[in-house]
Amino acid sequence: MTNLPKTYTPQKIEGKWYQFWQKNNYFHAEATSEKPPYAIVIPPPNITGGLHIGHALDNTLQDCLIRWRRMQGYNTLWMPGTDHAGIMTEVIMERRLADEGTSRIALGREKFIERMWQWKEETHDYIISQLQQLGCSCDWERERFTYDEGFCEAVNTAFVQFYEQGLIYQDTYMANWCPECNTVISNLEVEPIDIDGNFYHIRYPVKESPIVLEIATTRPETMLGDTAVAVHPDDERYQHLIGKKAHLPLCDREIPIIADAYVDREFGTGALKVTPAHDTNDYEIGLRHNLEQCAVFTRDGYINENAPEKYVGLSRSDCRKRVVEDLQSADYLVKIVPHRHAVGHHDRCGAVVEPTISLQWFMNVKPLAQRAIEATQKGEVKFIPERETARFYHWMENIEPWPVARQRWWGHRIPIWYCNACDAITAAMETPQQCECGASDFRQEEDVLDTWFSSGLWPFSTMGWPAETPELKTFYPTSVLVSGWDILFFWIARMIMLGLGCMDEVPFRTVYLHGLVADEKGQKMSKSKGNSIDPLETIAIYGVDAFRFALANASTPLPYVPLPESQIEAGRRFANKIWNAARFILMNLEKHPVPAETDTVGTHQEILEIAWIRSRLNYTIETTTDALENFRFYEAAQVLYAFLWHEFCDWYLEFTKQRIAQDEPEALWVAADILEQTMRLIHPIMPFLSEEIWQQLPHGGRRNEFAVDKSSVAIASWPEPIGENATAEATMATLMEVIESVRSIRGELNVPMGASVEVHIQCPDAEIRDRLETYLAQYLPAFTRVAGVIIAERLQKPPASAEAVIGELAIYIPLADVIDLDAEHARLSKRYQQAVKDVTAAQKTLDNPNFIQRAPEKVVAQKRAQLERLLVEQEKLARSIGMLTQSAEENDD
RNA sequence: GGGCGGGUAGCUCAGGUGGCUAGAGCGACAGCCUUACAAGCUGUAGGCCACAGGUUCAAGUCCUGUCCCGCCUACCA
Numbered sequence A: 001m002t003n004l005p006k007t008y009t010p011q012k013i014e015g016k017w018y019q020f021w022q023k024n025n026y027f028h029a030e031a032t033s034e035k036p037p038y039a040i041v042i043p044p045p046n047i048t049g050g051l052h053i054g055h056a057l058d059n060t061l062q063d064c065l066i067r068w069r070r071m072q073g074y075n076t077l078w079m080p081g082t083d084h085a086g087i088m089t090e091v092i093m094e095r096r097l098a099d100e101g102t103s104r105i106a107l108g109r110e111k112f113i114e115r116m117w118q119w120k121e122e123t124h125d126y127i128i129s130q131l132q133q134l135g136c137s138c139d140w141e142r143e144r145f146t147y148d149e150g151f152c153e154a155v156n157t158a159f160v161q162f163y164e165q166g167l168i169y170q171d172t173y174m175a176n177w178c179p180e181c182n183t184v185i186s187n188l189e190v191e192p193i194d195i196d197g198n199f200y201h202i203r204y205p206v207k208e209s210p211i212v213l214e215i216a217t218t219r220p221e222t223m224l225g226d227t228a229v230a231v232h233p234d235d236e237r238y239q240h241l242i243g244k245k246a247h248l249p250l251c252d253r254e255i256p257i258i259a260d261a262y263v264d265r266e267f268g269t270g271a272l273k274v275t276p277a278h279d280t281n282d283y284e285i286g287l288r289h290n291l292e293q294c295a296v297f298t299r300d301g302y303i304n305e306n307a308p309e310k311y312v313g314l315s316r317s318d319c320r321k322r323v324v325e326d327l328q329s330a331d332y333l334v335k336i337v338p339h340r341h342a343v344g345h346h347d348r349c350g351a352v353v354e355p356t357i358s359l360q361w362f363m364n365v366k367p368l369a370q371r372a373i374e375a376t377q378k379g380e381v382k383f384i385p386e387r388e389t390a391r392f393y394h395w396m397e398n399i400e401p402w403p404v405a406r407q408r409w410w411g412h413r414i415p416i417w418y419c420n421a422c423d424a425i426t427a428a429m430e431t432p433q434q435c436e437c438g439a440s441d442f443r444q445e446e447d448v449l450d451t452w453f454s455s456g457l458w459p460f461s462t463m464g465w466p467a468e469t470p471e472l473k474t475f476y477p478t479s480v481l482v483s484g485w486d487i488l489f490f491w492i493a494r495m496i497m498l499g500l501g502c503m504d505e506v507p508f509r510t511v512y513l514h515g516l517v518a519d520e521k522g523q524k525m526s527k528s529k530g531n532s533i534d535p536l537e538t539i540a541i542y543g544v545d546a547f548r549f550a551l552a553n554a555s556t557p558l559p560y561v562p563l564p565e566s567q568i569e570a571g572r573r574f575a576n577k578i579w580n581a582a583r584f585i586l587m588n589l590e591k592h593p594v595p596a597e598t599d600t601v602g603t604h605q606e607i608l609e610i611a612w613i614r615s616r617l618n619y620t621i622e623t624t625t626d627a628l629e630n631f632r633f634y635e636a637a638q639v640l641y642a643f644l645w646h647e648f649c650d651w652y653l654e655f656t657k658q659r660i661a662q663d664e665p666e667a668l669w670v671a672a673d674i675l676e677q678t679m680r681l682i683h684p685i686m687p688f689l690s691e692e693i694w695q696q697l698p699h700g701g702r703r704n705e706f707a708v709d710k711s712s713v714a715i716a717s718w719p720e721p722i723g724e725n726a727t728a729e730a731t732m733a734t735l736m737e738v739i740e741s742v743r744s745i746r747g748e749l750n751v752p753m754g755a756s757v758e759v760h761i762q763c764p765d766a767e768i769r770d771r772l773e774t775y776l777a778q779y780l781p782a783f784t785r786v787a788g789v790i791i792a793e794r795l796q797k798p799p800a801s802a803e804a805v806i807g808e809l810a811i812y813i814p815l816a817d818v819i820d821l822d823a824e825h826a827r828l829s830k831r832y833q834q835a836v837k838d839v840t841a842a843q844k845t846l847d848n849p850n851f852i853q854r855a856p857e858k859v860v861a862q863k864r865a866q867l868e869r870l871l872v873e874q875e876k877l878a879r880s881i882g883m884l885t886q887s888a889e890e891n892d893d
Numbered sequence B: 001g002g003g004c005g006g007g008u009a010g011c012u013c014a015g016g017u018g019g020c021u022a023g024a025g026c027g028a029c030a031g032c033c034u035u036a037c038a039a040g041c042u043g044u045a046g047g048c049c050a051c052a053g054g055u056u057c058a059a060g061u062c063c064u065g066u067c068c069c070g071c072c073u074a075c076c077a
Helices: A012-023 A053-071 A086-099 A108-135 A148-163 A218-227 A280-288 A316-329 A364-375 A387-397 A451-455 A469-474 A485-503 A535-542 A543-555 A565-591 A608-629 A633-661 A666-682 A687-696 A726-748 A767-783 A821-847 A849-854 A858-890
Strands: A035-041 A077-079 A169-177 A184-185 A190-205 A210-219 A226-233 A245-248 A253-259 A272-273 A333-346 A353-362 A382-384 A414-418 A426-428 A442-444 A478-484 A508-514 A516-520 A559-564 A758-762 A786-793 A803-808 A810-813
Touching: A012 A108, A012 A687, A035 A053, A035 A469, A053 A077, A053 A245, A053 A426, A053 A478, A053 A516, A053 A535, A053 A543, A053 A633, A077 A469, A086 A108, A086 A451, A108 A535, A148 A169, A148 A426, A148 A485, A169 A333, A190 A218, A190 A245, A190 A272, A190 A316, A210 A218, A210 A272, A218 A316, A226 A280, A253 A280, A253 A849, A272 A280, A280 A353, A280 A387, A280 A478, A316 A333, A364 A387, A364 A485, A382 A387, A387 A485, A451 A485, A478 A485, A485 A508, A535 A543, A535 A565, A543 A565, A543 A633, A543 A687, A565 A633, A565 A666, A565 A687, A608 A666, A608 A726, A633 A666, A666 A687, A666 A786, A726 A803, A726 A810, A726 A821, A758 A767, A767 A786, A803 A821, A803 A858, A821 A849, A821 A858, A849 A858
Parallel strands: A035 A077, A035 A478, A226 A253, A382 A508, A478 A508, A516 A559, A758 A786
Antiparallel strands: A169 A184, A169 A353, A190 A210, A190 A333, A226 A272, A245 A253, A414 A426, A414 A442, A758 A810, A803 A810
16 A cells, blocks of 8 residues: 555655755756756855745745756756855844953954854854755755855955956045944945934024024034035025125034035025035035035044034934034024934944945946946846836946945955055055065055955856856856845846956846745735744745745735735645645556556547646646746746646546546556656646655656656656647536536535436537537536436426526436525526626627727637527526426416 | 836735636635545635726727825935
């Protein structure tokens, strides 16, 4: 007896098959091969912790593509790895150190980095095991880390190259500064959050004049660093004040009143306080007017000595309170008006970002952005969904210099060397030997590079760049990049630019951007919101395949894809359904084994259900392939679900039961064949279950034309279309309709199971009758629990019978004792009303001469046939209702 | 302020280039332990496809406008 348990228990098989695949090296890609290449580089997960639901989706979809292409015969490379995630990792580590009562500074750079490496090992191992539990068929021999030795070389090479090209330069400029992390960050890392703040209206007295200027600000504490007041040059209210000086309250300083067109006359009071050291726009104004830059904050966000003594040492928020109090008591404060406005926060630590002037390393990405735009316009890169292309262009066209340095420790130290004697700057892979000035004493730049700089090299650095490797030759540019749309700018755009800069070629041909996983309320799942699903927990409960199926099924092209628990539950039920279908087939195969040398492929086409299920399988093969080709994973999932459950299980296997009972096991052998092919189709989505079943299905006992390799479904060939059979599909559709009508009557009229009833079928069309006769006689009793079937060209409707109409077919079920005439009347009336509605609609279309004239012939013919059928049905129903009413009246008599 | 996406059954969503009687899953209701599966089987109910115009023989689908919801982006202090 087959030792298959009644319910599917995924935990028992998942580990086993992953080990099997790895042992057989199925996931390894050869650097050179005759097969066409297909490559994906994984978006390397940050080593900041475990994988979340978004990773599960991202990697499931990648694995679907990779497994599918592998079966199609491509030399598939899925390049795995992890990312050192500079600031993020440091933020988390610093919190941890704080819990231990120590800090980054206390440890010192070297010790701190040591701790980071330790932690990296732990989280790395956890992440890899998660990916493996998810079933990811990565080429693990090639795994990389964005901070490993090879990467350091790649990063240094790229940096030096861009420096020499003049694209990377040092400059003093205002950039976003995180006072919490003590580093500069790029504007992408600034998250604007709406805050309920205030407008503080403050009086600035004009020197040697009775006039008092009123300015409005949301950040009163910055007034300590004001170096001007600006008005619009054409503003009549203030024109006469331009060139005069204003008294800066609380500071005992005088600042000039200047004219600058930036000022919006309509906004606030039309007078703007200017703080060039702490506001990006003020900084620009300051440059235009040669204003002093008076910084009043320290790098970590406290008031410094440039402010009046009483404020020194206060935090920014404390200082705001003090300033407002002091303004009020000195009668400088006019009013406070509530004002909601966006405040920039660091996306990694949440601190309020402070625009700060500092000496920084920048990369001028404009030229590369231009090349990226051109490459995209030429079709060298394609974005899916297409709407993302517009977002890409918009960002690329408005790109600004990229501050690439970070004042942190965990990351690639910038390969810049300062001469200790003359301060000359050298960019080099290693410490230079000698400076131009003759000295040989150097110090390396303290700053590290933005993590995105190194991950921007990912698609080629993982393949050995800067060396010219066979891997690069074979796999670059890679085939597709799969990622969430939220990192289009952070990462994908940078990869394209750096790929062009270093490889002179885009890094991938297609970018597939999936949605972000949301809960049932449409909210993005995230740990901080507490609505996220832990992949491992979910897998433990439902099994990987159910989870993967749910993810594939959820991945519609929407920007946020909901993943309610019920969908994962549905995945589990589906897995169980497949399991039991296999169980049924395998159990019966023991009694009816496939004889050696038996060919089940393409045979027995004369049997209706066999021809039909093959035709449906053909449709499934074509649709699944097309869906995967176009990144419509949800469609692949749905079509496989519908085929397996509603066509294969609900119908075909039920027919098979009858065949087996009649000792005709051929249908069973075909079932095994259909299931074998379907397991191949579903393998990219449900790798473990499909392998478990595929392994048990017969391949050796008969000729199998499709499976080139019989050792694993993971390397079996992808099914090819096997041809459709429209006649079989049409005949089967009618057969199904008859069966469903009889079932419906039984259900609606509450005919008890025990009641023995007969079915009389009138079928005037000889050809249809001929095609259906045997099958109806054979299957109707078993499918609908009726005692007997009569089929004739013409027959009388038996008295007190229920009726259904399918085109020309009439189905009568005599129910002399059990029929509820009122119920039957209601049932028929409802169908009649529907028929009238449909007839009217069809009639209206056909009455339109323009329709006949202009619509394609095929559509007109279809409409005519439809109307004809509907008219027959309508007429039959009308007659039956009439008869019913008549007999009811007779009963009354 | 600009731009994008969405509004279809109680809920979550499908419905590429207009053309079957608008579908699925979940949920609801009714009946079934039918020898693979109760994580199952059978049946039923439920939709002015947001609204208003327009194009067309034909609109859930294309165009215009309006109203909601979400997101991305922007220097209005």
